[in-house]
Amino acid sequence: MRGAPAAGLLPLLLGLRLLLCGGAEAQYSSDLCNWKGSGLTHESHKKDVEQVYLRCSEGSIEWMYPTGALIVNLRPNTSPASYKHLTVCIKPFKDSAGANIYLEKTGELKLLVRDGERSPSKVYCFGYDQGGLFVEATPQQDISRKITGFQYELMNKGIASDLHTVSAPCRPCSDTEVLLAVCTSDFVIRGSIRDVTNEAEEQESIIHVGVNKLYRQKSKVFQLTGESGNWRGQIKTLLECGVRPGDGDFLFTGRMHFGEARLGCAPRFKDFQRMYKEAKDKGLNPCEIGPD
16 A cells, blocks of 8 residues: 655655756666666765666666665666556565665655565566656665665566466466467476475475476576586476476476576476377467477
8 A cells, every 4th residue: 555655755755856857867777787886976965866777678776885765767678558568576686785665656655675674585576557666775874785686577467477376376287278388488398307496495496307308498597418418407486386306207388587497387298298189189279389
């Protein structure tokens, strides 16, 4: 729920309005994807508000010695008409500290990430049209060791829903969902589960996969290992899904999220062969892929 801004934010919001009217210099990223800056550049006026402009679909912010505030403007190189279909996700760095992160829209603030909140793998997502990012430094006796940082990603709302299914994140996919996943996923492989590492603190499991056939991958998550000459890689999923090592091959599909492979649909390979053949015989398969 949005409420009135805290008293300490009023000077910053006034500064924000002045800034939007052209009253201060904006900070532009050197590569338009990532920004790294220091609050020490405006130590003498602690309530400075700086604007940062980024034009990529993914990147990072790293703010050392935070003082004052940042307005992070994400302006992807797509038509403004498509912005309403975008979801923004941010993932704070593990040791991020020194500032609160808010959603800001027309002068109203909604707290997104509180300074000091420790959820190592937590991802915060919101619709692009819900507002922009306003990062406000918190009062500190010693800012020398404080770094506020996070990764960001902009994606189609449908993809974001796939990655953050709240209702039934561990539910097996239907035949239709599997066939669509084969066509739309960032990676599609046939492989086996070599091992599973559970990370209780992050509430995640890492699936160590041996790859028998690589159909598609957008990033080099699955690589040829020098020692054995086999393809291997890692896929992450929720700890609550209870993934365990087992015999047999699976069809692993999923999406890349903050540089990590996240598990989508993963039927046993023999089940995928059956559903693919049935759909192909009826002319209903949404795309072609060699299932053998």
